[in-house]
Amino acid sequence: MARNLPRGSGGSLEMVYQLFHHHHHQAPSKSLVVVLYSQFNMDQNPQEGVADHQVRKEVSEEKPSKSVSDDILPHILNLYASRATPKDFEIYAPNATFEDPLMRAHGVKQIKSAFYSLPKIFSESRIMDYTITEKETSPGKTEILIDNKQYYKFLGKDINMISLIKLDTEDGRVVAHQDRWDKKPLWDRETVKAPLVGHIIEATRRASMLAPHALMRFGKDPST
DSSP: OGGGSOTTOOOOHHHHHHHHHHHHSSOOOHHHHHHHHHHHHHHHOHHHHHHHHHHHHHHHHOOOOOOHHHHHHHHHHHHHTTOOOGGGGGGEEEEEEEEOSSOEEESHHHHHHHHHTHHHHOSEEEEEEEEEEEEEEETTEEEEEEEEEEEEEETTEEEEEEEEEEEEEETTEEEEEEEEETTOOOOSTTTSSSHHHHHHHHHHHHHHTHHHHHHTTTTOOTTO
16 A cells, blocks of 8 residues: 555655545544554655664663762761761761861761761751752862751750751762851861961861760771
């Protein structure tokens, strides 16, 4: 039936209907016309059908690019929810730092102590809402900003605060983690006008890390 038409011309539904009616002296059903129409156009334009199939296959097999934060965020949420496990700290480089307005931890063991101590102080804690911004600062280095709201329960009292978590990563691992309460930059030698004052503030935060570090057995994992 389709061979009566020039190859490559394509065919309309009406043309397929007329051809069937001419050869069989009866009107085809609507579903049959659609089937014949699809088959006819595949016969007339076989390369188009192949190309279209290839395009669909390429689109279906294309995977969205994965961001650095995709691997890191689940562990950050665990840390702030007081359910940290040893695996959650694998996101940090060995000499990574963690800072908030009260303390400064250096190295993975001190960072473990900082977060393992949360359930010792708060009966509940978690990040409730957040938005993420991620940008590559140089090849292999990324800055991740997590604009978030945190919740804590201390001695039966609810504490809500806004925060900006800043993560600097190298080769997919966190090298610097800052928790900026009220989204304000931390005071240090770079943000305070008087460098000496900045050094004193940094030293004070480092010293305040010593007590929880000792309390948490110097970063020892639970049940070990």
